[in-house]
Amino acid sequence: MxxxxxxxxxxxxxxxxxxxxxxxxxxxxxxxxxxxxxxxxxxxxxxTVSTPLESAPLDAARARLADGEYAWVVFSSWRAARSVVFSLPRARSLGTRIAAVGEATARWISDHAGVSVDLTGAGSAAALLECFPAPVSGARPVLIPRSALAPDTLPGGLRALGWSVEAVDAYTTAPxxxxxxxxxxxxxxxxxxxxxxxxxxxxxxxxxxxxxxxxxxxxxxxxxxxxxxxxxxxxxxxxxxxxxxxxxxxxxxxxxxxxxxxxxxxxxxxxxx
CATH class of the missing domain: 3.40.50.10090 (Rossmann fold)
Incomplete structure (x- = not known):
């Protein structure tokens, strides 16, 4: 273009x-x-072209998110947020906190879900992990909707902090x-x-x-x-x-x-x- x-x-x-x-x-x-x-x-x-994915695990994650079963939902891109956007307002009302890797993703969530982000990183998974809190005893798990091609930086880093993590493929990218x-x-x-x-x-x-x-x-x-x-x-x-x-x-x-x-x-x- x-x-x-x-x-x-x-x-x-x-x-x-x-x-x-x-x-x-x-x-x-x-x-x-x-x-x-x-x-x-x-x-x-x-x-590249990004394509949303639909699967039984993603559907189940959306339902659990809407029921407030996650302590946090963490997004590395607006495409990941798009996959669960309709579950976010109810999840937020039930106490689920929202984290975004960068400002652009945080703005997308605010504009399209009508909810604010609790924690915003400096634009990378590593930077978000530096400021992510450790879990308290008995904490609910963390949900990460993500690209099917994403590295394990976020889920691996959160597990290292002590969180139970559920990473679900929400979209993929192809040339x-x-x-x-x-x-x-x-x-x-x-x-x-x-x-x-x-x-x-x-x-x-x-x-x-x-x-x-x-x-x-x-x-x-x-x-x-x-x-x-x-x-x-x-x-x-x-x-x-x-x-x-x-x-x-x-x-x-x-x-x-x-x-x-x-x-x-x-x-x-x-x-x-």
Whole structure:
């Protein structure tokens, strides 16, 4: 999805006239907005497609959530929250507390379920675990609706704190079809016409090489966090910078830093023949 017409950026904008590929496409995307405010020309291309899952375990979890049988319900994304959104108001009224990994998920829950979040992390599972309380004796379990592809960081960390955890798959993510990728964007990427590319999830890092190929050396790749960076490197993608936090402003800063360097920070060094 190519960017809409926007007013010309200020010359002093740190990404003035830079072309950036954002590997997701969301309505009113906060990252795209921050990049454009920094002066960048942004193209958004969804490399993955998320699909809700339905199952007997998920149905049972929804019913138990509505009956107040969980001490906490913990969300790492709005898609996970969507899977149980209609159970949240009653669960909250029965004492179930709600935790979200980041502010965007917390806002989605407030907007769509009409309930506030009790605990919000700094944008990662690890950060949420740092501030999550330990259970009291006889505490009810914790519910984690999640992606079928999610790592066990959250459930494993909560179990280490002493919680009984029920993790239920609520959706899955798969690479987009090649025919659904904008041909102009794909061609511009392969030709090295993007100064930078932003990966906001490990699933995007998996999907990038088969759909578009490896980034040309002139395209600096920035990731939203360490898990995405690690996945990207395993896929053969040179990561120029990792955002210091999973926020739009941090991604802008990481891109500015990466583009100030002459080459990828972790590209293989050239050796004399």
């Amino acid at each position: 190519s960017e809409p017409l926007v007013s010309a950026p200020l010359v002093s904008a740190p990404l003035c006239e830079r072309r950036i590929l954002l590997t997701r496409a969301k309505h009113d995307d906060a990252i795209a907005r921050a990049l454009r405010l920094a002066g960048a020309h942004v193209d958004a291309l969804a490399l 987009a079809a090649a025919d659904d990728c904008d041909a102009d964007i794909a061609g511009n990427f392969r030709a090295g016409r993007y100064d930078g590319a932003v990966l906001t999830a490990s699933s995007q890092a998996h999907a990038l090489p088969p759909l578009l190929g490896l980034p040309p050396p002139s395209t600096r790749v920035v990731t939203i966090g360490a898990p995405t960076a690690a996945t990207a490197r395993r896929q053969g993608i040179a990561v120029a910078a990792q955002a210091s936090s999973p926020t739009p402003d941090a991604i802008v800063r990481a891109l500015v830093d990466a583009l100030a360097r002459p080459t990828h920070s972790d590209a293989p060094e050239k050796r004399d023949s």
